Amino acid sequence: MLVAVVGIAFAWSKKGGDFKSAPVVTSTVEPFKYSVEEKDVLRRVADVFQKAMMNERVIISGSIDYTDPADTAGSVHQEFKYCRKDNMCYYKTDSNEVIALEDVYVVINHTSRQIYLAPPRKVEAPLTVPNDSLINTWQQDGYKLTMAGAGEDSLVQLKCDNHISCKLYGYKLNFTTGKISEINLRMTDLDDPLNPAADKVYHCPISRWEVGKADDDLFVKHRYLIKKDNGYVPAKQYADYELINKL
Numbered sequence: 001m002l003v004a005v006v007g008i009a010f011a012w013s014k015k016g017g018d019f020k021s022a023p024v025v026t027s028t029v030e031p032f033k034y035s036v037e038e039k040d041v042l043r044r045v046a047d048v049f050q051k052a053m054m055n056e057r058v059i060i061s062g063s064i065d066y067t068d069p070a071d072t073a074g075s076v077h078q079e080f081k082y083c084r085k086d087n088m089c090y091y092k093t094d095s096n097e098v099i100a101l102e103d104v105y106v107v108i109n110h111t112s113r114q115i116y117l118a119p120p121r122k123v124e125a126p127l128t129v130p131n132d133s134l135i136n137t138w139q140q141d142g143y144k145l146t147m148a149g150a151g152e153d154s155l156v157q158l159k160c161d162n163h164i165s166c167k168l169y170g171y172k173l174n175f176t177t178g179k180i181s182e183i184n185l186r187m188t189d190l191d192d193p194l195n196p197a198a199d200k201v202y203h204c205p206i207s208r209w210e211v212g213k214a215d216d217d218l219f220v221k222h223r224y225l226i227k228k229d230n231g232y233v234p235a236k237q238y239a240d241y242e243l244i245n246k247l
Contacts, residue, residue: 038145039135045156045171046131048178057214059083062206069198070189085214089123099224104247106224114242115224115234143169152176164188167199179209 034042052058061081068074083090089100097108100123107116143158158169170184182205189198217223225232234241 032139032142034135034139034145041145041147041156042135042138043131044175045173046134048173048175048180050131051178052209052211055084055211056086057084057212059208059210059213059215060206061208062204065203067201067203069200070191083215083218084123085216085219087123088219090215090218099218101219101221104221104225108224108238108241112242113240114244115238116244116246117225117232118246161196162194164190164193167196178211179206181206181209 052060059082062079064076064078064080066074066076066078078094079092081090081092088102089098091098095109095111097106097110099106099108100121103120105118105121107118108114109116138158141160141163143160143163146157146159148155152174154173154175156171156173159167161167166185166187168184168186170182171180172182173180183202184204185202186196187200187202189195189200192198222235224235224238226235231245231247232243234243
């Protein structure tokens with residue numbers, strides 16, 4: 001759903017499903033473990049995400065810069081905004097808006113100039129993972145923790161240079177206010193996993209991280225649709241958009 005949680009969500013997603021147990025190998029090497037202080041830092045990071053994802057009102061906006069060294073033409077810069085209000089949800093990228101209202105689901109494509117209407121869809125809270133389970137995942141995968149700065153400019157990084165899926169999670173945040181201002185990911189190129197120059201990079205500055213607030217105007221139906229007879233027509237600002245009604 002939201003880039004602001006993709007770092008933690010991605011770390012956990014690979015834990016799902018059924019896997020065959022690997023043969024047990026006896027080793028004299030001590031397993032990698034976080035210190036008590038490192039676990040405390042990671043819990044505080046996870047708490048910031050948990051608070052935002054579990055709240056019924058939240059606003060997160062910013063941009064996504066995606067760089068693929070193997071396909072420079074495929075590099076992307078995209079603005080985004082996510083807002084949740086109770087059981088309603090709004091998400092916008094450069095060319096699309098998705099609005100899940102109580103009685104209708106609206107998708108607006110600004111490139112094709114179309115508005116798609118569908119029956120309402122239930123908005124589920126994003127899946128959250130117990131902090132200790134998440135920390136154990138990072139620990140088992142061998143991510144080394146580094147932290148720089150304090151107060152308003154804490155930079156927390158988890159790095160594992162030989163990881164099969166993601167070599168770096170980076171979070172810039174303020175532990176006092178509970179706001180994240182930047183997320184960075186370095187994803188492994190599966191075709192060339194040991195070459196760091198081939199890694200795909202996501203740089204996500206967050207311009208707004210507000211928990212307990214919502215942009216009420218985004219959830220006013222007549223912002224997008226006007227009731228007419230037994231149906232709808234596009235609101236004035238979308239007057240030249242094609243309406244595709246699947247209600």
